[in-house]
Amino acid sequence: MDIEDIRQDVRSWLASNWDPNLDLIQWRELLADSGWGAPDWPSDYFGRDLEPQLCAVVDDELARIGAIGAAHSGVRMLAAVTLLAHANHEQKQRYLRPILTGEDHWCQLFSEPGSGSDLAGATTRADLQGDEWIINGQKVWNTSAHHADFGLLLARSDWDEPKHKGLSYFILDMHQPGVEVRQLKQMNGHASFNEVFFTDARVPRANILGQPGDGWKVAMTTLAYERRSFDRPRNPAAKAPSPAPIYQQYQQELEIANEPYKWYPQRAGRVDLVLQRAKETDAINDPVIRQDIARLHILAQSAHWTAQRARAAQKAGKPQGPEGSLGKLAASNIGRLAAQVHTHISANDALLTGSDSPMEGTIAEVLVSTPAGSIAGGTDEIQRNIIAERVLGLPKEPRFDDGPFREVRRNTSKEQ
Numbered sequence: 001m002d003i004e005d006i007r008q009d010v011r012s013w014l015a016s017n018w019d020p021n022l023d024l025i026q027w028r029e030l031l032a033d034s035g036w037g038a039p040d041w042p043s044d045y046f047g048r049d050l051e052p053q054l055c056a057v058v059d060d061e062l063a064r065i066g067a068i069g070a071a072h073s074g075v076r077m078l079a080a081v082t083l084l085a086h087a088n089h090e091q092k093q094r095y096l097r098p099i100l101t102g103e104d105h106w107c108q109l110f111s112e113p114g115s116g117s118d119l120a121g122a123t124t125r126a127d128l129q130g131d132e133w134i135i136n137g138q139k140v141w142n143t144s145a146h147h148a149d150f151g152l153l154l155a156r157s158d159w160d161e162p163k164h165k166g167l168s169y170f171i172l173d174m175h176q177p178g179v180e181v182r183q184l185k186q187m188n189g190h191a192s193f194n195e196v197f198f199t200d201a202r203v204p205r206a207n208i209l210g211q212p213g214d215g216w217k218v219a220m221t222t223l224a225y226e227r228r229s230f231d232r233p234r235n236p237a238a239k240a241p242s243p244a245p246i247y248q249q250y251q252q253e254l255e256i257a258n259e260p261y262k263w264y265p266q267r268a269g270r271v272d273l274v275l276q277r278a279k280e281t282d283a284i285n286d287p288v289i290r291q292d293i294a295r296l297h298i299l300a301q302s303a304h305w306t307a308q309r310a311r312a313a314q315k316a317g318k319p320q321g322p323e324g325s326l327g328k329l330a331a332s333n334i335g336r337l338a339a340q341v342h343t344h345i346s347a348n349d350a351l352l353t354g355s356d357s358p359m360e361g362t363i364a365e366v367l368v369s370t371p372a373g374s375i376a377g378g379t380d381e382i383q384r385n386i387i388a389e390r391v392l393g394l395p396k397e398p399r400f401d402d403g404p405f406r407e408v409r410r411n412t413s414k415e416q
């Protein structure tokens, strides 16, 4: 099938089905069942088996007539790729469709107070009792958990296996009495993250992904996608071409899904504002600042090309290369340098917020948001370890955590 055949197919399907008077969910149900909502997914599971590089034409056709696509924002795509790779038939049937229709929101329940970089050291426990796993423990830094219907939960199901082998991966219903979500306020004033506490929370036996002990392998799928997709825009624009209620429903959905990501452009450093600020403040005539600005633009442009190469490889269906880890590290270097350059340009005013501050507080928000880029999805140091060991083939760091996990020294010293 070539691009023109696909264009004709999707165009004629849209001609018979797109109706802006439908409710958003009703429309997305049609879209999901037709396979045009996620055409690169398998045809057995709401897709059309299309090569990823052929899917852009479907987006073009939807955009051409102002039709709304499947839900893609937020953590739901992390859930979708993980389910597609590891879920069984029943799980795929149950969970994939409401991801595409936008009915279900997801969050990632990986990090804990004592295990972030050392994710495999998770101590949230999962104990099988009859037909249910009983969950106790705490997660932290969980983006969007306050909106989530389901969580991707990594928990320890076997304390006698070595660290990486005693973990299991669960689909957890967030709306139950044993799950308490508390929002955390950040230094930039936003509240995107949460602490999540489990007290005898329950997961039906059927809601494990893979087998008990497969948790680490499944988590690697989620993390690979997260690291590869960090540079994608999180705020797709959606201008309503008419006052039909479906567009308002869509706008509301985007507002909720994108609320935790509002500050992400500032987290990336706002390289786009540097020249404008330099001209406004006359810093453009300072020879040292000019050099800083040039250095920043060179770094940003080369990272952009690396990201483009990674996307082209992904679209061509090639396995992930080193670009994911390199790109993530480059992004945090850019964020850090951009914050420095903004500080040199705006000097003391960079600290001000409010309507009379540089760019109404945007520059101050850059300064307090960029540190997150070198932590989220794996810190810079961890990315360097990954590049050293997996890309360059350098010797691994010495390990002191072999043997049964209950005997491994850790900052929560006992099995809890």
Ligand SMILES: Cc1cc2nc3c(=O)[nH]c(=O)nc-3n(C[C@H](O)[C@H](O)[C@H](O)COP(=O)(O)OP(=O)(O)OC[C@H]3O[C@@H](n4cnc5c(N)ncnc54)[C@H](O)[C@@H]3O)c2cc1C
Binding pocket: 107, 108, 109, 110, 111, 112, 113, 114, 115, 116, 117, 118, 140, 141, 142, 143, 144, 372, 373, 375, 376, 377, 378, 379, 380, 381, 382, 385
């Ligand atoms: C914006 C943002 C969004 C996030 N979203 C989520 C989410 O949705 N779900 C989720 O589960 N988590 C999320 N996180 C958490 C994130 O994954 C962790 O913060 C991260 O993995 C680091 O873990 P930590 O904070 O425990 O730091 P630690 O692991 O305690 O690290 C502290 C310091 O020690 C260094 N360090 C640790 N180990 C090594 C080593 N072996 N070698 C060299 N240096 C080392 C680290 O680089 C760091 O500088 C998010 C974080 C941020 C900032």
